[in-house]
Amino acid sequence: MEHPRQADTVRGWLDRRYHINSLIEFLRHKEVPLGSHSMAWYFLGGATLFFFLIQVLTGALLLMYYQPGEATAYESIRFLTTKVPFGWLMRSMHSWSAHLMIVSLVLHMFSTMMLKAYRPPRELTWVTGYVLFALTLGFGFSGYLLPWNKLSYFATAVGTNLVKSVPLIGGWSLQVLRGGSDVTINTLYRFFAIHVVILPLSFVLLVSLHLLFVQRQGMAAPLGAKAAPRGMKFFPGFALRDVLLWLACLMVLLVLSVFLPYGPGIPGLDWELGQKADPFAPAYPGIKPEWYFLWEYQLLKEFPPRLFGMEGPQVCLLLITFLLCLWAIIPWLDRRAYRDQPSPGFSDFGWGAILFLTFLTLKAWDIGASGPPEAPGSVRGIAWTCAWWTLAAGAVIVAVRWLVYGDHWFFLSGAALLHIALHGLAGISYLVAGIFALVAAAIAMAAFYYSRRDPRSGTGGVA
Amino acid sequence: MQEVKPTTRREFLNVLLGASVAGWLASVVYPIVRYLKPLPQTGPTGPVRLTREEISKLEQNHFVIVPVSGQRVIVLESPARELLAFSAVCTHEGCTVTYEPRQSILWCPCHDGRFDLNGRVLSGPPPRPLPRFIASRQPDGGVIVSVERA
Numbered sequence: 001m002e003h004p005r006q007a008d009t010v011r012g013w014l015d016r017r018y019h020i021n022s023l024i025e026f027l028r029h030k031e032v033p034l035g036s037h038s039m040a041w042y043f044l045g046g047a048t049l050f051f052f053l054i055q056v057l058t059g060a061l062l063l064m065y066y067q068p069g070e071a072t073a074y075e076s077i078r079f080l081t082t083k084v085p086f087g088w089l090m091r092s093m094h095s096w097s098a099h100l101m102i103v104s105l106v107l108h109m110f111s112t113m114m115l116k117a118y119r120p121p122r123e124l125t126w127v128t129g130y131v132l133f134a135l136t137l138g139f140g141f142s143g144y145l146l147p148w149n150k151l152s153y154f155a156t157a158v159g160t161n162l163v164k165s166v167p168l169i170g171g172w173s174l175q176v177l178r179g180g181s182d183v184t185i186n187t188l189y190r191f192f193a194i195h196v197v198i199l200p201l202s203f204v205l206l207v208s209l210h211l212l213f214v215q216r217q218g219m220a221a222p223l224g225a226k227a228a229p230r231g232m233k234f235f236p237g238f239a240l241r242d243v244l245l246w247l248a249c250l251m252v253l254l255v256l257s258v259f260l261p262y263g264p265g266i267p268g269l270d271w272e273l274g275q276k277a278d279p280f281a282p283a284y285p286g287i288k289p290e291w292y293f294l295w296e297y298q299l300l301k302e303f304p305p306r307l308f309g310m311e312g313p314q315v316c317l318l319l320i321t322f323l324l325c326l327w328a329i330i331p332w333l334d335r336r337a338y339r340d341q342p343s344p345g346f347s348d349f350g351w352g353a354i355l356f357l358t359f360l361t362l363k364a365w366d367i368g369a370s371g372p373p374e375a376p377g378s379v380r381g382i383a384w385t386c387a388w389w390t391l392a393a394g395a396v397i398v399a400v401r402w403l404v405y406g407d408h409w410f411f412l413s414g415a416a417l418l419h420i421a422l423h424g425l426a427g428i429s430y431l432v433a434g435i436f437a438l439v440a441a442a443i444a445m446a447a448f449y450y451s452r453r454d455p456r457s458g459t460g461g462v463a
Numbered sequence: 464m465q466e467v468k469p470t471t472r473r474e475f476l477n478v479l480l481g482a483s484v485a486g487w488l489a490s491v492v493y494p495i496v497r498y499l500k501p502l503p504q505t506g507p508t509g510p511v512r513l514t515r516e517e518i519s520k521l522e523q524n525h526f527v528i529v530p531v532s533g534q535r536v537i538v539l540e541s542p543a544r545e546l547l548a549f550s551a552v553c554t555h556e557g558c559t560v561t562y563e564p565r566q567s568i569l570w571c572p573c574h575d576g577r578f579d580l581n582g583r584v585l586s587g588p589p590p591r592p593l594p595r596f597i598a599s600r601q602p603d604g605g606v607i608v609s610v611e612r613a
Contacts, residue, residue, distance in 0.1 A: 158556040180501045280530065282537075287573050300588065301587075305587075311590040
């Protein structure tokens with residue numbers, strides 16, 4: 001109902017046409033639930049959105065000079081970074097914000113996982129977020145080829161080749177993705193279309209849906225909180241904090257872009273233009289994908305040529321697909337969170353995943369190499385050093401969870417640490433060590449549940 | 464005997480409607496799928512004679528990578544001065560291999576796959592040997608490469 005004093009105002013004019021008062025009332029009463037956990041976790045989605053907006057803005061500016069084509073793609077990027085005033089800054093901001101967007105998205109996903117914010121009725125919020133994460137990785141992969149330099153050429157050749165392992169449609173999908181059987185300039189045209197049209201449109205649609213779900217259902221209250229926990233008004237309290245964080249993100253982005261315009265020079269986090277792509281030049285040592293694909297790159301190296309009658313890369317892809325599917329359906333697997341009860345097993349699964357990814361990423365970075373990374377002595381040294389680093393990080397995580405948060409469920413993170421120790425310290429092959437660690441975890445879990453079972457009902461008492 | 468229930472007009476129309484929707488979807492999806500599938504590669508096929516520049520690269524680096532019938536082929540000179548040709552596409556994940564004359568191996572730096580000078584896998588994750596092709600030196604010093612299996 002329109003207030004009499006609003007009749008002649010802009011708001012009144014708008015309300016008569018679009019009924020905006022009901023929306024304003026909704027926003028006025030919107031609250032963010034507060035609980036025992038830090039509020040910081042609620043801001044990560046907003047930070048991700050901020051970096052996406054920077055991507056759109058800088059991407060649009062880069063498009064004004066970038067020309068896809070065999071004789072123009074590399075040259076236009078070189079012109080942009082060397083001749084165009086502040087061209088280097090636009091490219092640097094685009095690259096840095098892409099990496100920061102993935103960092104905030106990974107943190108957002110893991111915090112959602114650990115806080116069990118995916119529990120009903122928010123399963124689809126998790127799924128849309130998961131697809132958004134996949135689209136973001138797609139942005140990174142498709143954008144990597146656009147400068148048409150040597151590094152991007154080989155990274156794309158390896159990355160797209162994985163598609164070939166998909167049963168039945170693998171060969172056809174590879175042809176469609178590459179625009180031919182090999183990575184050629186046709187691949188660049190396709191990746192350009194995917195990067196600047198298909199992915200942004202899909203992302204905007206999906207992020208709108210994701211935000212709609214968050215608005216309709218509100219942010220997830222802490223696990224176990226009874227009805228109507230303490231809340232903070234979204235306007236102005238939460239929104240102003242959000243703006244402050246966005247300003248901080250902008251400052252960090254600008255500092256990184258200005259002082260490290262081509263990245264810190266770490267493999268997978270380096271966007272020096274280098275040499276132009278040449279399909280008839282051999283690959284060279286040190287070719288690595290972006291840091292968020294390094295774990296897959298390393299896992300591919302760990303698989304033998306043939307396993308279970310299939311080619312190694314096929315089995316590896318099957319394992320990755322299985323793990324990613326498992327991650328997507330967590331809201332339906334976690335039955336304790338479904339009942340609003342703590343589910344330490346799933347938190348431990350999250351920590352186990354972090355340790356698994358950390359070890360593979362450190363190994364892919366060749367940390368601990370003494371001499372060429374491919375030399376036998378170096379391979380052993382890399383596994384040894386990375387194992388110690390990951391075990392140390394794992395020990396800190398376990399100690400904090402045990403002493404500070406009172407967790408007692410460490411089967412999966414323990415299996416991940418055992419796997420790392422067997423492989424890195426005892427020198428057992430990565431896959432054999434993994435199977436051994438999984439079997440050990442399964443036996444330990446069975447023994448634990450057997451010892452805690454209720455003899456009258458015959459069911460386990462702890463989950 | 465069980466009585467056969469006659470099909471109602473509504474059920475018949477639902478079947479027709481379903482078939483029309485399927486037909487409409489197929490008429491939209493098929494052209495898109497065909498549009499996305501790349502055209503067959505065109506270009507010269509059959510044996511290729513290396514250019515003077517390629518031969519110079521071969522002499523200087525002991526190997527050169529050339530296009531033959533739309534494929535990347537690595538032509539190399541073994542320590543016994545024998546001309547050998549292999550597919551330059553690593554059978555693991557499709558990187559381009561290189562020749563290491565000091566170790567007499569073909570090496571893929573992407574995932575550290577190693578092949579001997581018969582194309583067989585020595586170490587690393589490649590699941591299959593490199594296909595070996597035919598390379599021959601002509602009396603005039605030229606080099607002919609073809610993608611027929613050696």
